[in-house]
Amino acid sequence: xxxxxxxxxxxxxxxxxxxxxxxxxxxxxxxxxxxxxxxxxxxxxxxxxxxxxxxxxxxxxxxxxxxxxxxxxxxxxxxxxxxxxxxxxxxxxxxxxxxxxxxxxxxxxxxxxxxxxxxxxxxxxxxxxxxxxxxxxxxxxxxxxxxxxxxxxxxxxxxxxxxxxxxxxxxxxxxxxxxxxxxxxxxxxxxxxxxxxxxxxxxxxxxxxxxxxxxxxxxxxxxxxxxxxxxxxxxxxxxxxxxxxxxxxxxxxxxxxxxxxxxxxxxxxxxxxxxxxxxxxxxxxxxxxxxxxxxxxxxxxxxxxxxxxxxxxxxxxxxxxxxxxxxxxxxxxxxxxxxxxxxxxxxxxxxxxxxxxxxxxxxxxxxxxxxxxxxxxxxxxxxxxxxxxxxxxxxxxxxxxxxxxxxxxxxxxxxxxxxxxxxxxxxxxxxxxxxxxxxxxxxxxxxxxxxxxxxxxxxxxxxxxxxxxxxxxxxxxxxxxxxxxxxxxxxxxxxxxxxxxxxxxxxxxxxxxxxxxxxxxxxxxxxxxxxxxxxxxxxxxxxxxxxxxxxxxxxxxxxxxxxxxxxxxxxxxxxxxxxxxxxxxxxxxxxxxxxxxxxxxxxxxxxxxxxxxxxxxxxxxxxxxxxxxxxxxxxxxxxxxxxxxxxxxxxxxxxxxxxxxxxxxxxxxxxxxxxxxxxxxxxxxxxxxxxxxxxxxxxxxxxxxxxxxxxxxxxxxxxxxxxxxxxxxxxxxxxxxxxxxxxxxxxxxxxxxxx
Amino acid sequence: xxxxxxxxxxxxxxxxxxxxxxxxxxxxxxxxxxxxxxxxxxxxxxxxxxxxxxxxxxxxxxxxxxxxxxxxxxxxxxxxxxxxxxxxxxxxxxxxxxxxxxxxxxxxxxxxxxxxxxxxxxxxxxxxxxxxxxxxxxxxxxxxxxxxxxxxxxxxxxx
Numbered sequence: 001x002x003x004x005x006x007x008x009x010x011x012x013x014x015x016x017x018x019x020x021x022x023x024x025x026x027x028x029x030x031x032x033x034x035x036x037x038x039x040x041x042x043x044x045x046x047x048x049x050x051x052x053x054x055x056x057x058x059x060x061x062x063x064x065x066x067x068x069x070x071x072x073x074x075x076x077x078x079x080x081x082x083x084x085x086x087x088x089x090x091x092x093x094x095x096x097x098x099x100x101x102x103x104x105x106x107x108x109x110x111x112x113x114x115x116x117x118x119x120x121x122x123x124x125x126x127x128x129x130x131x132x133x134x135x136x137x138x139x140x141x142x143x144x145x146x147x148x149x150x151x152x153x154x155x156x157x158x159x160x161x162x163x164x165x166x167x168x169x170x171x172x173x174x175x176x177x178x179x180x181x182x183x184x185x186x187x188x189x190x191x192x193x194x195x196x197x198x199x200x201x202x203x204x205x206x207x208x209x210x211x212x213x214x215x216x217x218x219x220x221x222x223x224x225x226x227x228x229x230x231x232x233x234x235x236x237x238x239x240x241x242x243x244x245x246x247x248x249x250x251x252x253x254x255x256x257x258x259x260x261x262x263x264x265x266x267x268x269x270x271x272x273x274x275x276x277x278x279x280x281x282x283x284x285x286x287x288x289x290x291x292x293x294x295x296x297x298x299x300x301x302x303x304x305x306x307x308x309x310x311x312x313x314x315x316x317x318x319x320x321x322x323x324x325x326x327x328x329x330x331x332x333x334x335x336x337x338x339x340x341x342x343x344x345x346x347x348x349x350x351x352x353x354x355x356x357x358x359x360x361x362x363x364x365x366x367x368x369x370x371x372x373x374x375x376x377x378x379x380x381x382x383x384x385x386x387x388x389x390x391x392x393x394x395x396x397x398x399x400x401x402x403x404x405x406x407x408x409x410x411x412x413x414x415x416x417x418x419x420x421x422x423x424x425x426x427x428x429x430x431x432x433x434x435x436x437x438x439x440x441x442x443x444x445x446x447x448x449x450x451x452x453x454x455x456x457x458x459x460x461x462x463x464x465x466x467x468x469x470x471x472x473x474x475x476x477x478x479x480x481x482x483x484x485x486x487x488x489x490x491x492x493x494x495x496x497x498x499x500x501x502x503x504x505x506x507x508x509x510x511x512x513x514x515x516x517x518x519x520x521x522x523x524x525x526x527x528x529x530x531x532x533x534x535x536x537x538x539x540x541x542x543x544x545x546x547x548x549x550x551x552x553x554x555x556x557x558x559x560x561x562x563x564x565x566x567x568x569x570x571x572x573x574x575x576x577x578x579x580x581x582x583x584x585x586x587x588x589x590x591x592x593x594x595x596x597x598x599x600x601x602x603x604x605x606x607x608x609x610x611x612x613x614x615x616x617x618x619x620x621x622x623x624x625x626x627x628x629x630x631x632x633x634x635x636x637x638x639x640x641x642x643x644x645x646x647x648x649x650x651x652x653x654x655x656x657x658x659x660x661x662x663x664x665x666x667x668x669x670x671x672x673x674x675x676x677x678x679x680x681x682x683x684x685x686x687x688x689x690x691x692x693x694x695x696x697x698x699x700x701x702x703x704x705x706x707x708x709x710x711x712x713x714x715x716x717x718x719x720x721x722x723x724x725x726x727x728x729x730x731x732x733x734x735x736x737x738x739x740x741x742x743x744x745x746x747x748x749x750x751x752x753x754x755x
Numbered sequence: 756x757x758x759x760x761x762x763x764x765x766x767x768x769x770x771x772x773x774x775x776x777x778x779x780x781x782x783x784x785x786x787x788x789x790x791x792x793x794x795x796x797x798x799x800x801x802x803x804x805x806x807x808x809x810x811x812x813x814x815x816x817x818x819x820x821x822x823x824x825x826x827x828x829x830x831x832x833x834x835x836x837x838x839x840x841x842x843x844x845x846x847x848x849x850x851x852x853x854x855x856x857x858x859x860x861x862x863x864x865x866x867x868x869x870x871x872x873x874x875x876x877x878x879x880x881x882x883x884x885x886x887x888x889x890x891x892x893x894x895x896x897x898x899x900x901x902x903x904x905x906x907x908x909x910x911x912x913x914x
Contacts, residue, residue, distance in 0.1 A: 017845065202800040202808055252859075647859060651897075679898060680894055681886075682887050682891060
């Protein structure tokens, strides 16, 4: 029976609808203490004093810990995937409001919470910088010296660099953009901005550390258990096998739970007090953990007389906040595709990761790509309008197609960009007339497409274990946070070993048991780990055949595994272990030109089309239809894939229409679900979702990743539709009614009084 | 103040059909009370009664467990998501949520399941508007909303 392509429910559905699914949130250990975090109240300042006396004296408080206490345990208590720049608790300086400064431990979390309010800290305040473009000037320095982690060879030259907020700059030069601009018929330039927003998983960050003798077990809601093990072991100077990281299901991740988040803090606290320690953030505290990069993107295009794009230059400024997290990778990886899915011979890209005095920014469902697509697809639409050309036709004319080199120099393969564009145009009825509204209610349509290079080079290892009765286990460290990876892997194993996917036991990540995986991020799991899983299952199949031969069974016959084991071992005994690892090929970009002929093992493609109605009296935008399309190759589980596409699009709808962190003097003023508006059931427009017919020939059974593709086109499709409806252009997210009204009033020559 | 003058009170209530008794301090909420009975289906997430992850029924009415003091259930009847498969079979709502793929990470799902039962008890044939109205206090960050609407309709047909 074919397992791949089956529309089965996720393996864990019963546990989830009954409320019995295993989350870190549920776990309590004997003798466990609860930690609560005391946070910085100034955006930038030297720590003068931290007075913990009143907190320590509160009955029920077990211990109060500051950064200096941790420094005694771990001499260099700095962590991070790209830079070792983030202290476990603030040392010497604080760099954003909400930065952890001290932690209180108590047997009752309410006591710990109260004690936190009794701590007093004094700072010598320093000037702060919040804006990514302003941070390009070295007037206010967030860090005195850059501390690249050394994990990435191409960051080593940044070691010890001083006097800058630029954590990483990536430059790409293809052809000669300056010359092409000079020769172009028209040169068109715009600037677009995106806001600071965040993931907000409904299971807020939570981690527990259980200490042993020079050993730790960490239970955590985290997308990268293998990385956590390595990073915690590094901090303590231990071998990897002294740290065990266990991850059950995640109550949402979306990129917020990658790399080390709470794990270093609970680990240090647990080793200090030699008792299990749990820290669970509140919804409010998630605003001080990790966010999505605000950006400023200056984009310029040259067009020839035939309407072809001949040159494009991109300058992208990524507001990374106080600590680099994975921002430098976002800056470079998304930099590859900043010029969009168009065939342009002359391209220059400059992409800068900047430190500022805000909550750190990392990866959020798209690894920077949604910010880029917002800019290049708004820009592309504006060019078409200026040329008087249909926006879809303009795109078709300039589209990057398979076999052509992308800006980085990597040739496009199995990227169904044209098919996604066509699917959107057909579904929205692009060439058909529609009701354009009347009076104060005007309607319009917009379309946008985007693409993304996947994460490379990264490693995934899988183990498939066939038991003596023929039942099968799969061990992997990929984290199922709702995307359905466990189910897809079970289908792959089932396909290879001819067992029902539902019968494959998928073991939850536990680094003492499950092998290495770089991380559950960047839509890499299905392709990278999926390939390792397929190979491991094939290895098990080959070993079963060898065992049959060893047992003296005639070749060429398919014996049930149980019979093979029985014949070989004389009873129900033994196992067959299949293993495999997968690392895609990768060529790092040339340091001078930023070019490489192999930046990614596969391309992700997604887009959206929208029909909107704008109320010209209020600026309110009603989305009448939202069409999403993506290329996921041949889906392993079409039903789960469609919900990924839909869910990603709705999440991006929130980032498009309402979500924004508001900052006042460095202080976030809307850190709650009451004041930070995410999409609810009443905000969902009529939607259609299409997975275009495609195949990723190098992927497992023709499939590739999809988790982020649904985000790409949503924001610019809506802005383009608004432009189509009422002739105003919104260049900054989110597209609130206020923003639209202001633009309408400016267009009418009657700007609001405060403009 | 917490930690100083906490005086635990004894409360008696019915939990998923069973008479129970415990002592609990007056500042603790219903989610914390349920955790003492190893019931983790009601989850505190936003802590403001906005997301619905902590939805439970008290005397047949849906409440946000994060905003409902534990001591208030004294003498009352509490029903949690764990009640619905108490006899080993899933409810029509749970079955429909599975068939429609109406969740991803599953963290908010018990709240939606509770609210769907409440809706179908009060309105056996809800329109899409009715469904949207009823779930205005339940949020899903994975945004399985279209599938949730479909699941509730399917459950209504099966009920």
